[in-house]
Amino acid sequence: MSQTRPSGRQATLVADVAARTEAASKVYGRGGSAVTALDGVTVDFPAGAFTAVMGPSGSGKSTLMHCLAGLDRTTAGKVYLGDVDLGTLDERRLTALRRTRIGFVFQSFNLLPTLSAAENISLPAELAGIRLDAARVDRVIDAVGLRGRSAHRPSQLSGGQQQRVAVARALVTDPDLIVADEPTGNLDSRASGDVLGLLRSAVTDFGRTVVMVTHDPGAAGYADRVVFLADGRIADVMTEPTADRVLDAMKGLTR
Numbered sequence: 680m681s682q683t684r685p686s687g688r689q690a691t692l693v694a695d696v697a698a699r700t701e702a703a704s705k706v707y708g709r710g711g712s713a714v715t716a717l718d719g720v721t722v723d724f725p726a727g728a729f730t731a732v733m734g735p736s737g738s739g740k741s742t743l744m745h746c747l748a749g750l751d752r753t754t755a756g757k758v759y760l761g762d763v764d765l766g767t768l769d770e771r772r773l774t775a776l777r778r779t780r781i782g783f784v785f786q787s788f789n790l791l792p793t794l795s796a797a798e799n800i801s802l803p804a805e806l807a808g809i810r811l812d813a814a815r816v817d818r819v820i821d822a823v824g825l826r827g828r829s830a831h832r833p834s835q836l837s838g839g840q841q842q843r844v845a846v847a848r849a850l851v852t853d854p855d856l857i858v859a860d861e862p863t864g865n866l867d868s869r870a871s872g873d874v875l876g877l878l879r880s881a882v883t884d885f886g887r888t889v890v891m892v893t894h895d896p897g898a899a900g901y902a903d904r905v906v907f908l909a910d911g912r913i914a915d916v917m918t919e920p921t922a923d924r925v926l927d928a929m930k931g932l933t934r
């Protein structure tokens with residue numbers, strides 16, 4: 680992957696905050712077997728920016744992402760999506776918010792094998808009661824470079840193409856927040872570059888907000904800023920990251 684900073688990054692970030700945590704803590708288990716995965720994390724995710732979350736294995740990246748996206752709840756502290764305090768929502772409302780306001784991209788693509796690419800893209804929106812016209816789905820398919828593949832099932836697509844379907848699915852509802860958990864973990868460097876370029880473009884060209892967990896300094900180089908976690912706490916925040924600077928910062932965390 681390129682060691683230089685990809686072009687297209689915004690020089691200044693917008694002041695609005697798409698999501699944030701305030702003294703968020705998450706403890707799994709109880710008593711002697713309790714594990715503190717997040718330990719008082721306060722962090723903002725600016726709207727219209729691409730933030731990477733990095734840190735050593737077990738530092739709390741996935742836990743932070745899951746709490747931010749309403750897939751899990753904090754033990755203490757608060758998580759906001761825009762002005763909404765997720766802790767005040769019951770399960771039904773939290774599910775509705777996830778479906779309508781958050782787009783997800785996972786390492787394992789999570790596509791339904793019996794559905795076409797186009798159906799995989801539109802199904803979550805339809806489940807959330809969002810009407811999508813065919814032209815909109817076509818536009819998103821074009822944007823991820825899959826014109827001519829929309830009738831293909833996942834098994835008829837490469838890994839990189841499947842992940843592009845997943846990115847299109849995350850984009851199609853114009854969500855307030857796109858969370859990506861190791862989106863390039865199963866891809867070769869070329870397909871990784873394609874997917875990261877799409878996430879970058881979603882931010883630069885369409886004003887979306889992306890938060891991405893990654894182990895890859897090259898992938899973090901596509902972001903506007905990198906939040907580093909260590910032992911469930913914020914260890915550092917880097918703006919205008921390059922792969923080399925990220926690598927150095929990671930070495931500092933694991934020493």
Ligand SMILES: Nc1ncnc2c1ncn2[C@@H]1O[C@H](COP(=O)(O)OP(=O)(O)OP(=O)(O)O)[C@@H](O)[C@H]1O
Binds near residue numbers: 708735736743
């Ligand atoms: N469901 C769970 N039950 C108990 N402990 C958990 C659970 N999920 C995570 N943990 C623990 O919480 C800590 C943080 O885990 P988390 O998965 O958030 O870290 P991570 O930084 O995403 O790690 P990795 O890079 O290895 O994916 C770890 O010590 C982990 O073992």
